[in-house]
Amino acid sequence: MSQGVEPAVPPDKQTLRRQLRAQRRARAPERDRGADAAAIAATASALLDTYALLDKYSGQPCVAIYRSLPTEPPTEAVAEMLHARGLPVIVPEMRPDRELDWHELRADGTQGPGLGLEAIAAAQLILTPALAVDHAGTRLGQGGGSYDRALARRRPDAVLVAIVNDEEYAVWPLPCDAHDVRVHAVITPGTGLSPIPDPR
Numbered sequence: 001m002s003q004g005v006e007p008a009v010p011p012d013k014q015t016l017r018r019q020l021r022a023q024r025r026a027r028a029p030e031r032d033r034g035a036d037a038a039a040i041a042a043t044a045s046a047l048l049d050t051y052a053l054l055d056k057y058s059g060q061p062c063v064a065i066y067r068s069l070p071t072e073p074p075t076e077a078v079a080e081m082l083h084a085r086g087l088p089v090i091v092p093e094m095r096p097d098r099e100l101d102w103h104e105l106r107a108d109g110t111q112g113p114g115l116g117l118e119a120i121a122a123a124q125l126i127l128t129p130a131l132a133v134d135h136a137g138t139r140l141g142q143g144g145g146s147y148d149r150a151l152a153r154r155r156p157d158a159v160l161v162a163i164v165n166d167e168e169y170a171v172w173p174l175p176c177d178a179h180d181v182r183v184h185a186v187i188t189p190g191t192g193l194s195p196i197p198d199p200r
Contacts (some may be wrong), residue, residue, distance in 0.1 A: 013175050017143055020131040020168065024071040027165070033074050036189040040163060041077035043192045044127065047161070047185075048085070062088045064102070064123035072129060073163045073189060083107040090119060092150065100150040121155050128183065130162040134174040137182035137196040151181040159184050166190040 011019065063082050068075040082089045091111065092100035102119035104112035120126065128147060132140045139162050141147050151160065160183040169186050186194045 011175075013140065013143065016140060016174070017131055020140070021071075023167075024131075024165070028071045031165075036165075037074040037077040039189040039192070040073055040075065040187055041081045043187050044078050044161075045081050045085075047187075047193055048125070061124050062090060062122045064090050064092075064120055064126040065105070066127065066129050067091050067105075068129070073165055075127070075163065078127065079105055079109075090115065090123060092120075092146075094146055098144050098146050100146050117150070118153055120150050120153050123154065124158055126151070126154060126158055126160050127187075128160060128162050130164050130168070130183075132168040132170050132174060133162045133164055133183060133186050134170045134172065135196065136173060136176075137184065138174045138176045138180060139183050140174050145179070148179050148181050152179075161185045161187055161193075163187045169194060 065075050065078055065082070079089055089105040090102045091105045092102055093111070093114070095101050099117055100120075101114045101117060103114055106112060128139065128151070130139045130141060154160070160181065162183045162185075164186060166188040169188055169191070183196065184198075185196055188194070
């Protein structure tokens with residue numbers, strides 16, 4: 001999806017997903033994944049510092065991230081940054097029923113045993129994948145509903161941040177269903193952090 005004039009008839013979700021996946025595949029060879037990874041990690045680190053997101057919580061803070069696919073904005077450097085700060089990191093693994101089990105991501109890149117569906121409730125910051133996000137915080141996922149169901153189990157004060165490429169932060173509204181979970185901010189490699197105002 002390229003930024004520009006809002007279409008007269010917005011595409012449906014499935015059409016949008018096909019377009020966005022094709023766009024990612026086409027642009028992947030042109031991207032500098034090392035530079036993107038460093039930029040995303042630096043922004044995530046500044047987010048932790050600037051907003052002191054984890055300072056107000058008692059107990060051991062926890063951050064939920066995801067292990068990026070080759071066409072997704074890279075998250076490996078984010079994991080390294082979090083581990084360097086001594087923060088526990090959890091990542092999802094899809095079960096056969098398409099629910100997300102959560103595992104500790106160790107500093108050496110290995111995963112610990114499954115922690116269960118409810119483990120996401122321990123995360124104060126949740127970095128989520130997305131194909132696109134609009135300026136109201138509507139997140140377009142891969143279509144299976146796994147993340148939306150997982151995010152419904154989050155703690156009420158968790159901060160949700162989607163990571164997308166710059167052109168995937170849409171200037172016009174995305175289709176939104178009742179079960180879609182709104183994100184609070186977006187990180188892109190080029191723009192950095194874009195907070196999304198609460199519509200209320």
